[in-house]
Amino acid sequence: MSDDLKAKITELFREKSKGDKKMFYIRDVTKWLPGEDRHAIQNTVKELLDEEVLKYWSSGSSTYLILTEFFPKE
Amino acid sequence: MANSETPLLDELEKGKWPSFVKDLKQAAGKNPMARDLIHQLELSYKDRIGHWKHGGIVGVKGYGSGVIGRYSDRPDLFPNVQAFHTMRVNHPTGWFYKTDTLRKLCDIWDKHGSGLTNMHGSTGDAILLGTTTDHLQSCYDDLSNAGFDLGGSGSALRTPSACVGPARCEWACIDSLDLCYNLTMTYQDQMHRPMFPYKFKIKISACANDCVAAIARSDLSVIGTWKDDIQVDQKEVLAYASSINIQKEVCDLCPTRCMEWNGKELKIYDEDCTRCMHCINLMPKALRPGKERGASILVGGKAPIVRGALLSWVIVPFIKLEPPYDELKNLIERIQDWWDENAKSRERLGELIQRLGMRVFLKAVDLPAVPQMVKAPRTNPYVFFWPEDLKKEVK
Numbered sequence: 001m002s003d004d005l006k007a008k009i010t011e012l013f014r015e016k017s018k019g020d021k022k023m024f025y026i027r028d029v030t031k032w033l034p035g036e037d038r039h040a041i042q043n044t045v046k047e048l049l050d051e052e053v054l055k056y057w058s059s060g061s062s063t064y065l066i067l068t069e070f071f072p073k074e
Numbered sequence: 075m076a077n078s079e080t081p082l083l084d085e086l087e088k089g090k091w092p093s094f095v096k097d098l099k100q101a102a103g104k105n106p107m108a109r110d111l112i113h114q115l116e117l118s119y120k121d122r123i124g125h126w127k128h129g130g131i132v133g134v135k136g137y138g139s140g141v142i143g144r145y146s147d148r149p150d151l152f153p154n155v156q157a158f159h160t161m162r163v164n165h166p167t168g169w170f171y172k173t174d175t176l177r178k179l180c181d182i183w184d185k186h187g188s189g190l191t192n193m194h195g196s197t198g199d200a201i202l203l204g205t206t207t208d209h210l211q212s213c214y215d216d217l218s219n220a221g222f223d224l225g226g227s228g229s230a231l232r233t234p235s236a237c238v239g240p241a242r243c244e245w246a247c248i249d250s251l252d253l254c255y256n257l258t259m260t261y262q263d264q265m266h267r268p269m270f271p272y273k274f275k276i277k278i279s280a281c282a283n284d285c286v287a288a289i290a291r292s293d294l295s296v297i298g299t300w301k302d303d304i305q306v307d308q309k310e311v312l313a314y315a316s317s318i319n320i321q322k323e324v325c326d327l328c329p330t331r332c333m334e335w336n337g338k339e340l341k342i343y344d345e346d347c348t349r350c351m352h353c354i355n356l357m358p359k360a361l362r363p364g365k366e367r368g369a370s371i372l373v374g375g376k377a378p379i380v381r382g383a384l385l386s387w388v389i390v391p392f393i394k395l396e397p398p399y400d401e402l403k404n405l406i407e408r409i410q411d412w413w414d415e416n417a418k419s420r421e422r423l424g425e426l427i428q429r430l431g432m433r434v435f436l437k438a439v440d441l442p443a444v445p446q447m448v449k450a451p452r453t454n455p456y457v458f459f460w461p462e463d464l465k466k467e468v469k
């Protein structure tokens with residue numbers, strides 16, 4: 001997996017999380033990177049989840065992605 | 075007699091039907107979570123508003139689904155349900171349990187949660203209702219040691235489910251149990267690591283009676299059927315003539331009117347039969363599905379959430395289904411890939427097909443348009459030609 005892509009996705013999450021909105025669909029992430037292969041983005045996101053840079057946030061019916069530092073505390 | 079603390083819930087105990095309130099009260103006798111749950115529910119009825127904040131934690135290492143976070147918005151009043159997460163446990167295919175397995179499951183849940191279960195949720199999973207965040211991982215570990223795994227939730231492949239199929243049913247045209255288990259094991263990553271635009275459900279019924287309601291509830295329905303002629307035992311048909319009105323109840327209710335009854339013999343025009351099983355259900359001793367068995371594949375079913383309800387469309391009228399089911403898996407992956415690429419967030423497969431058109435869908439997944447997709451093939455322009463096909467036709 002390219003470290004470049006990992007860094008790019010992490011940076012985009014930081015950039016897009018500057019406002020009030022902190023949670024994003026995987027679809028948002030693929031839209032941020034229109035030139036990249038969708039599957040490569042998904043696999044990189046999975047790695048970022050494994051490394052706990054990102055976290056899943058689930059409503060039960062839909063799943064969002066969020067930077068770990070913004071994951072709501074109970 | 076002292077006034078009840080839950081007068082509104084008490085109303086739900088009246089009547090002849092079983093009451094979940096009665097079950098909750100029983101559980102409240104031994105579990106403080108269940109006790110607080112009752113009182114929060116009473117408050118919800120009183121205030122006419124739900125007192126849950128939902129969503130959040132998915133809490134088990136390596137998993138992005140199977141846990142649904144729930145929190146009380148009145149933890150000051152109900153501290154024992156401050157966190158009350160749901161765990162979805164992948165059910166055994168066809169919902170077959172041994173009693174000792176059920177005991178194990180309940181013991182684990184008594185140890186880690188409220189003891190309350192929903193057996194089963196509409197997705198099919200065993201639903202364990204109410205645990206705290208610090209119990210999620212240890213509960214999962216115990217479930218895993220007992221041979222269980224979590225099911226799907228969120229924007230993932232939901233736990234595939236199937237009818238009891240050949241284990242109990244004489245009408246099974248496919249081994250729904252084996253297929254469901256095989257697909258479940260193949261698609262573990264899609265179930266546990268949500269990466270889809272929204273939920274995707276696969277349900278398998280071994281015949282057209284569709285006991286798991288695959289046609290109404292799943293994005294991809296596999297429904298057992300047959301290709302050749304219905305097997306007829308004319309002697310048994312004649313025997314039925316003394317107990318049912320074959321003309322009125324069988325022939326006249328056949329959706330394609332493909333049968334004739336002359337008082338002595340039943341004639342079936344199999345080329346017009348849609349394999350709905352109405353006649354077989356009414357005369358099970360006289361009629362049986364044909365011998366060449368397989369399944370129809372349908373797509374697009376869903377309940378109303380973002381948009382209205384849809385029933386599945388036939389896209390493959392007949393496919394032989396034998397392990398390792400490579401042809402079906404290949405089709406599923408083509409369909410999911412097209413949906414994943416084109417769907418908006420929270421758009422189901424059926425909605426996407428409605429938005430972009432069946433013609434586009436069929437081309438993308440490399441399937442031909444066939445008459446079985448359309449109710450009235452000669453009059454219904456449901457599947458449009460591509461301009462290049464029209465040109466070919468003109469030449």
